[in-house]
Amino acid sequence: MDWLKAMNNAVEYIEDNINEKFDIEKVSKIALSSPFHFQRMYHMITGVTVAEYIRRRRLTLAAQDILSGEKIINVAYKYGYETPESFTKAFKKLHGISPTAAREQGASLKAYPKLSFHISIKGDKDMNYKIVEKGSFKVVGKQKRMTMSGEENFKQVPKFWYDCMADGSYDWLTSKAGKLGVLGVSKDFDKFTDEFNYMIAVEEIKDPLPKGYISATIPAATWAVFESVGPVPEALHELLRRIYSEWMPSTGYQHDCAPDIDVFPIGDMSSPDYRCELWIPVRK
Incomplete structure (x- = not known):
């Protein structure tokens, strides 16, 4: 189905450019849609906005980079945060702990996986x-x-x-x-x-x-x-x-x-x- 393929292509583009400035015009074009329709449909299907999805994915990947030993300040700039302070605030909001605390043994972190779109044919209720x-x-x-x-x-x-x-x-x-x-x-x-x-x-x-x-x-x-x-x-x-x-x-x-x-x-x-x-x- 063209719609399904287009939406998944848009997600792949987001993932491939996760560190870049988000270009809604480019993404919605890949999704064969207008910016308004793409964002509206994405939000209704997933329960989050495109911007929120990108934020969660960046912070998920940031946690992995921190665990691998990268400097926190470098990770902050890598994922688009202007200051280490703003990065720390966003990191704590998602993960519940600071980037420094994430390095401690046994630290609990959250992972927000990459999304993919599938059609589920339910047929349990008519849509007149x-x-x-x-x-x-x-x-x-x-x-x-x-x-x-x-x-x-x-x-x-x-x-x-x-x-x-x-x-x-x-x-x-x-x-x-x-x-x-x-x-x-x-x-x-x-x-x-x-x-x-x-x-x-x-x-x-x-x-x-x-x-x-x-x-x-x-x-x-x-x-x-x-x-x-x-x-x-x-x-x-x-x-x-x-x-x-x-x-x-x-x-x-x-x-x-x-x-x-x-x-x-x-x-x-x-x-x-x-x-x-x-x-x-x-x-x-």
Whole structure:
């Protein structure tokens, strides 16, 4: 399968150039993908960002070099750290001990192995979807900057919802919700920092916007629309992983450069029967 081969080729390139400055444009080209799509898919399948994978691999190899007798300062520079202090801090965060302590007999270290991609055909659950063509439209709501690093977005996004419910923003938005309902919009992905903007929004309204609210344009796109059944956010997270690890590789679709949209009808989001939709912009 071309997709599988391309993703593994990208990992091999990363490994062959692990000491070099990371070039996301080159890696994503090898993966036959855009930088946005490659990083998004990589994160959803593996649970870590590309940058985090590289960091862990470098520190795994650094530990081996230290055990072989290389000077710590040389190892630090070899793996891209500007100072021995910054290297020591990163080393301790992964391994739990300092580079010096790693040389002691019996020291316990962590190893993060090289990844490879394989397709697992499960077939235990159907993935029903529909393809929808939708023109450009505007949304209004509240926005916050998030990061995918360390899967922090899986914590930050729910907290943003809870905060908006607590301060009354969610109630105001539900009172203005249009046909689609209340939307969660992930957009403006930064290919260098793993950060993106997340909006809790509704389709554009004519009323003046209160302080702290913004307007944004969603571009025209082709959307793959999936239904999620179950409590939010757990059911959505599981669906996202399946879309990137199962549906996209098996259908030949890939992520297009437009926002992801969660469509939330008014209802009890914690219910095991709650139904919402996930809109993924796609292209063949």
